[in-house]
Amino acid sequence: MVRPQEFNTAEVLDKALGLFRRKGFEATSMSDLLAATGLSRSSLYAAFGGKRDLFLAAFDAYRAERTAELNRNLDSRPAREAIETFFRSIIDSVHGPESSCGCMSTNQAVELAPHDAAIRSRIAADFQAIEDAFRRTIARGQAEGSIASARDAGAIARLLVVAFPGFQVMVRAGADPARLDAALKELLTLLGEGPPHPSA
Amino acid sequence: MVRPQEFNTAEVLDKALGLFRRKGFEATSMSDLLAATGLSRSSLYAAFGGKRDLFLAAFDAYRAERTAELNRNLDSRPAREAIETFFRSIIDSVHGPESSCGCMSTNQAVELAPHDAAIRSRIAADFQAIEDAFRRTIARGQAEGSIASARDAGAIARLLVVAFPGFQVMVRAGADPARLDAALKELLTLLGEGPPHPSA
DNA sequence: AAGGTAATGGACTGATCGGTCCAGAACCTA
DNA sequence: TAGGTTCTGGACCGATCAGTCCATTACCTT
Numbered sequence: 001m002v003r004p005q006e007f008n009t010a011e012v013l014d015k016a017l018g019l020f021r022r023k024g025f026e027a028t029s030m031s032d033l034l035a036a037t038g039l040s041r042s043s044l045y046a047a048f049g050g051k052r053d054l055f056l057a058a059f060d061a062y063r064a065e066r067t068a069e070l071n072r073n074l075d076s077r078p079a080r081e082a083i084e085t086f087f088r089s090i091i092d093s094v095h096g097p098e099s100s101c102g103c104m105s106t107n108q109a110v111e112l113a114p115h116d117a118a119i120r121s122r123i124a125a126d127f128q129a130i131e132d133a134f135r136r137t138i139a140r141g142q143a144e145g146s147i148a149s150a151r152d153a154g155a156i157a158r159l160l161v162v163a164f165p166g167f168q169v170m171v172r173a174g175a176d177p178a179r180l181d182a183a184l185k186e187l188l189t190l191l192g193e194g195p196p197h198p199s200a
Numbered sequence: 201m202v203r204p205q206e207f208n209t210a211e212v213l214d215k216a217l218g219l220f221r222r223k224g225f226e227a228t229s230m231s232d233l234l235a236a237t238g239l240s241r242s243s244l245y246a247a248f249g250g251k252r253d254l255f256l257a258a259f260d261a262y263r264a265e266r267t268a269e270l271n272r273n274l275d276s277r278p279a280r281e282a283i284e285t286f287f288r289s290i291i292d293s294v295h296g297p298e299s300s301c302g303c304m305s306t307n308q309a310v311e312l313a314p315h316d317a318a319i320r321s322r323i324a325a326d327f328q329a330i331e332d333a334f335r336r337t338i339a340r341g342q343a344e345g346s347i348a349s350a351r352d353a354g355a356i357a358r359l360l361v362v363a364f365p366g367f368q369v370m371v372r373a374g375a376d377p378a379r380l381d382a383a384l385k386e387l388l389t390l391l392g393e394g395p396p397h398p399s400a
Numbered sequence: 401a402a403g404g405t406a407a408t409g410g411a412c413t414g415a416t417c418g419g420t421c422c423a424g425a426a427c428c429t430a
Numbered sequence: 431t432a433g434g435t436t437c438t439g440g441a442c443c444g445a446t447c448a449g450t451c452c453a454t455t456a457c458c459t460t
Contacts, residue, residue: 003427003436024311026226030418040439041419051418102310109373110302110310111224123373151386158379159386166366173309173323179358186351186359189390203406203457230448240409241449247407251448 009047010061012037017058021101024111025055056118062104063122067129074133079141080191083134083160087187090167091180102172106165131161141191148192156190163187209247210261212237217258221301224311225255256318262304263322267329274333279341280391283334283360287387290367291380302372306365331361341391348392356390363387 015037019028030051034041048054074082090103101107105126112119135157141147149156170180215237219228230251234241248254274282290303301307305326312319334357341347349356370380 003425003438006426006437022314024224024226026224029416031416040437042421042438042440045419046437101314106369107310109369110307113373114222114301120374124375127370127373127375151389155382155386159383162366162370162380162383162387163363164366165369166362166364169306169309169365169369170327170362173313173327174320175324175327180362182355183359183362186355186390187362189351190386203408203455205407206456229446231446240407242408242410242451245449 005043005047007037007039007043007047012039012044012047013054013058013061016054017062017104018101020055020058021062021104021107024107026111059104059108059119059122063126066103066105067126070130070133074137078146079137079144080146080188082137083141083191084184084188087163087167087184088181090164090171091177091184094171094174094177103165103168106168107172109165127161127164130164131157134160138191149190151190159190160187205243205247207237207239207243207247212239212244212247213254213258213261216254217262217304218301220255220258221262221304221307224307226311259304259308259319259322263326266303266305267326270330270333274337278346279337279344280346280388282337283341283391284384284388287363287367287384288381290364290371291377291384294371294374294377303365303368306368307372309365327361327364330364331357334360338391349390351390359390360387 016033019032019036023032030041030044033051033054034044037044039047044054048057070086073086076082077085105123108119109123113123114120135153138147138153138156142150142153167180167184216233219232219236223232230241230244233251233254234244237244239247244254248257270286273286276282277285305323308319309323313323314320335353338347338353338356342350342353367380367384
């Protein structure tokens with residue numbers, strides 16, 4: 001190597017991700033991506049390949065980060081509180097930096113997954129990871145007592161992982177957070193009626 | 201009028217809907233629509249306006265039909281069975297005519313709703329109609345005894361209406377029907393443990 | 401049967417799509 | 431400081447996009 005890159009790969013992927021997440025794959029043009037990342041056509045193509053390659057790179061970076069964050073958050077709190085916080089943060093993302101972009105995996109489950117096997121298998125892995133994390137957390141909660149329900153942890157996890165894209169879609173469509181909050185409260189009923197929080 | 205149309209408006213809208221539902225708005229081109237409907241460029245533009253107008257017309261026809269079907273199905277069975285059947289038919293749509301296209305309202309909640317107020321308000325109305333139908337059905341079930349839970353019908357309905365796009369997204373992403381079935385079974389727990397079916 | 405009106409087929413437009421390519425600028429090595 | 435290598439800017443490509451327009455065809459009215 002003689003001349004170093006003038007851009008930071010991670011930053012470029014993050015900028016690209018922002019566009020893909022907000023507008024979707026089809027509605028995002030290479031011109032959009034060039035403008036957002038600031039690099040030139042040649043550099044972008046040389047570094048990442050075509051539009052789809054860039055998309056996959058950005059998506060994979062996002063998936064890795066979100067999966068790590070998921071496990072970190074679920075493991076760092078009492079089980080019941082962790083699950084409640086996980087869903088509540090989705091609802092609260094309405095008030096995010098700007099209008100929410102939703103979850104990339106959920107968005108792509110709708111846009112590209114039906115027509116693209118590579119995307120589909122990634123999304124299957126994502127949902128599986130979420131389900132596994134839920135199951136593990138529920139089992140822990142049952143052991144430590146923060147989750148009163150005696151129902152099978154795997155069965156509850158399978159419902160929660162379906163509820164996840166449900167909340168994501170509702171948020172992206174602009175649903176009223178208060179209503180989503182009510183839905184979440186009802187969902188958490190399944191974990192058992194025990195006093196969930198110090199605040200209660 | 202001197203010369204009659206050579207095409208049936210409802211049929212054209214149905215063909216267009218099929219494309220929009222399967223591929224989304226952006227990924228569907230006017231050429232695709234012309235090929236699928238069989239009519240000429242002039243006819244299509246003269247009859248429906250531009251791509252977006254055609255989309256809205258097809259979408260509205262779909263919404264009207266699905267809303268009517270929703271109410272019909274929910275009202276024509278014992279409440280608990282009706283709700284279970286409603287969700288199960290989503291899961292079973294995996295084995296539909298060809299690979300499932302998912303629910304148009306859910307798909308568009310992801311693709312266009314965040315950027316298009318006209319779409320957003322339609323989708324809000326759709327979800328509201330679903331929630332209302334659920335609430336009414338749950339209340340009926342509590343009165344007639346097929347739903348054992350004494351929890352507020354509105355609260356349960358608000359959860360079910362969130363679960364709805366969750367199932368739709370999972371189906372569209374190609375999730376395993378058996379797993380979705382397990383999730384549904386867990387969800388129905390909220391309606392109360394009573395013997396739901398003659399088959400049980 | 402003739403005339404007028406509306407639907408149709410298809411050529412055409414400018415814009416934009418994703419992608420390629422090359423000349424020149426920038427940088428590290430020696 | 432000179433040489434070689436890589437990165438960068440931007441012109442350029444064919445394809446396709448949504449949309450327009452007009453000549454022709456087909457039909458109903460009288």
